[in-house]
Amino acid sequence: MIKPPIPADETRRLKALRDLKVLDTPPEERFDRVTRLARRVFAAPIALVSLVDGDRQWFKSRQGLDATETSRDISFCGHAIVDDRILVINDATGDERFCDNPLVTCDPNIRFYAGYPLSAPDGSKVGTLCIIDRKPRSLSKEDLHLLRELGRMIEEEFAAAAQSTTDPVTGLSTQAGLALVGDHLLATCRRMDKPASLLFFQLRNMEQIETADGTNAGDRAIVELTHLLMGSYRDCDAIARISVDTFCVLLVGSNQDGADMCRERLRGSLVERNNTGSLDFDLNLATDMISYKPARHSCVEDMVREGEERLSAQLASDDSDDLPLAALS
Numbered sequence: 001m002i003k004p005p006i007p008a009d010e011t012r013r014l015k016a017l018r019d020l021k022v023l024d025t026p027p028e029e030r031f032d033r034v035t036r037l038a039r040r041v042f043a044a045p046i047a048l049v050s051l052v053d054g055d056r057q058w059f060k061s062r063q064g065l066d067a068t069e070t071s072r073d074i075s076f077c078g079h080a081i082v083d084d085r086i087l088v089i090n091d092a093t094g095d096e097r098f099c100d101n102p103l104v105t106c107d108p109n110i111r112f113y114a115g116y117p118l119s120a121p122d123g124s125k126v127g128t129l130c131i132i133d134r135k136p137r138s139l140s141k142e143d144l145h146l147l148r149e150l151g152r153m154i155e156e157e158f159a160a161a162a163q164s165t166t167d168p169v170t171g172l173s174t175q176a177g178l179a180l181v182g183d184h185l186l187a188t189c190r191r192m193d194k195p196a197s198l199l200f201f202q203l204r205n206m207e208q209i210e211t212a213d214g215t216n217a218g219d220r221a222i223v224e225l226t227h228l229l230m231g232s233y234r235d236c237d238a239i240a241r242i243s244v245d246t247f248c249v250l251l252v253g254s255n256q257d258g259a260d261m262c263r264e265r266l267r268g269s270l271v272e273r274n275n276t277g278s279l280d281f282d283l284n285l286a287t288d289m290i291s292y293k294p295a296r297h298s299c300v301e302d303m304v305r306e307g308e309e310r311l312s313a314q315l316a317s318d319d320s321d322d323l324p325l326a327a328l329s
Helices: 010-019 029-041 141-162 175-192 206-213 215-232 256-274 300-316
Strands: 046-052 056-063 069-071 087-089 112-119 125-133 196-203 238-241 246-252 285-291
Touching: 010 125, 029 046, 029 056, 029 125, 029 141, 029 175, 112 141, 125 141, 141 175, 175 196, 175 238, 175 246, 175 300, 196 215, 196 256, 196 300, 206 215, 215 238, 215 246, 215 256, 246 256, 246 300, 256 285, 285 300
Parallel strands: none
Antiparallel strands: 046 056, 046 125, 056 069, 087 112, 112 125, 196 246, 196 285, 238 246
16 A cells, blocks of 8 residues: 655645635535535445545545545545546556555445545645445546536535625525536536426515514524425435525436426425414415526526526416415415
């Protein structure tokens, strides 16, 4: 086994890493949605956002792995951060740097590794977005391009930390945050010829809730709706609050049947929630869905505008696609 080399800019690199203020913080959806997507599109059992600290690699986001960190001395990612290129190890058992590495000879039994070196805003390499398999494999040029695009989504999250991309009430992305992530996801759909949909959910009785019970009740309603959406769309690629009373869910690679199934799950949760008699108010939603059309939608903002216009017109004519029964007033 060969230990990872120490980058020439190590002092600057560690400062840039700590300036991100993400080490030893809880999981965040903005990173988890990327590792979920990476795991899915590459059919890889493990996907990680790994941050290389002074003597350890710590996983900010992890799919398919229980460990939260390992020693830097045995890390694959420590090797990846010394180069601008994606590090690809097709079969670790045949590579002198890794063949007797405990991550290869013991759990998780790494054979294949591909790691995109993640840059902090100052350009320092602070970690990787990596995919791992327990059997040898390889990546095509298109695969490398896709992994690079997903890595850039993580880098944009690093760069956006000081911007208003997170809603303070719900912790979800704002419309700006959705645009940041969504454009990358739509670009992935175009290249892979995959479907995508943007679903809209508007809390129709927000004004009545606040009039009757005050602003705090309105915030409680928004937080409750957030939990219902996250429960119903737990495998989706992005959920955002785009205005005071409106949410969007971006589904990538899901057809109409998949979208309808999630919508029915939400309908059931709403009915169950509203039928609880002790609650102060019901949650009454209007919904709509925009299917991604590359010829019409150059970016996710185009889909947002189209959806908002359609929802407004439907609400004005009282012809919206409502979630009915006890979910509606």
